[in-house]
Amino acid sequence: MIRVLLADDHSVVRDGLRRLVEGAGDMSVVAEAADGQSAIRKARETSPDVAVIDISMPDLDGLEVVRRLLSERPKLPVLVLTMHEEEQYVVRAIGVGAKGYITKRSAAEQLLQAIRKVHAGGRYLSESASEALAERMAKGGEAGSLLDILSDREIQVLRGLALGKSNREIAEAYNISIKTVDTYRLRLLNKLNLRNNVELTRFAIRKGIVEL
Numbered sequence: 001m002i003r004v005l006l007a008d009d010h011s012v013v014r015d016g017l018r019r020l021v022e023g024a025g026d027m028s029v030v031a032e033a034a035d036g037q038s039a040i041r042k043a044r045e046t047s048p049d050v051a052v053i054d055i056s057m058p059d060l061d062g063l064e065v066v067r068r069l070l071s072e073r074p075k076l077p078v079l080v081l082t083m084h085e086e087e088q089y090v091v092r093a094i095g096v097g098a099k100g101y102i103t104k105r106s107a108a109e110q111l112l113q114a115i116r117k118v119h120a121g122g123r124y125l126s127e128s129a130s131e132a133l134a135e136r137m138a139k140g141g142e143a144g145s146l147l148d149i150l151s152d153r154e155i156q157v158l159r160g161l162a163l164g165k166s167n168r169e170i171a172e173a174y175n176i177s178i179k180t181v182d183t184y185r186l187r188l189l190n191k192l193n194l195r196n197n198v199e200l201t202r203f204a205i206r207k208g209i210v211e212l
Helices: 011-022 036-046 062-072 087-095 108-119 127-138 152-162 167-174 178-192 197-206
Strands: 002-007 027-033 050-053 078-082 100-103
Touching: 002 011, 002 036, 002 108, 011 027, 011 108, 027 036, 027 108, 036 050, 036 062, 050 062, 050 108, 062 078, 062 087, 062 152, 078 087, 078 108, 087 100, 087 127, 100 108, 100 127, 152 167, 152 178, 152 197, 167 178, 178 197
Parallel strands: 002 027, 002 050, 050 078, 078 100
Antiparallel strands: none
16 A cells, blocks of 8 residues: 655545545555644654645645655655746755645546555656646746746745745744845745735735635
C-alpha cells in the first residue's frame, strides 16, 4: 500500500481526495492537514510514502512546505496539487523539488496515476502543466508574467500581506526578521510599481496568489 499524506485547506476537497485515494485499492491516506505547519508535523509523525500538497494554504504556502519537507526527508516524493496552471508556478514547484504537478481540474484518474508514478521514482506533470512548461521553453525561458520577476520569498511576503497578516506574523512563519519583511514589502511596491498594501492585495487576488 502507498501511504499518502494529503494537505489542502478546504475540507471538502480533502474529503473528496481521501475517498478517491482510499478507493484505489493500492493506497491509503495516513494523514490529512489543513495548513502548512500541520502538514510538516504530520509528515514527521506518519512518514508517508507520498505527500500531496496544495500551493495555497493559510499559514505557509505550499512551496515552502515542499522545501521544508524535503530538507528533512530529501527522498520523499512530493506531488503538488493546485488550481494554478500558470507556468511560473510549475517552474517554482519543480525548482523546490516537487516530483509532480497536477491541477485540480485534471481527471481523478490522473491523480492516482501521478501518485503511483512519483512513488515509483518518476515524475508526473498534468497536461496543462506540460503545456505551460512548453510555452516557457518556446519563449526561451523569458518571463511571461510579472510574477516571474519576484523571488519565492517576495511572493510569500506578498501572499501574507494580501491575507491581512502582520509583518510579525509573516516573520514568524518564515523565520525571518520583521525588518526583513518590511524590506521585501518595499521591494514589492517598487518592482510592481504599486503604492500601498491595498494595491498589493488587489494584485495578489488578480494573479491568483490568494483566493477570495
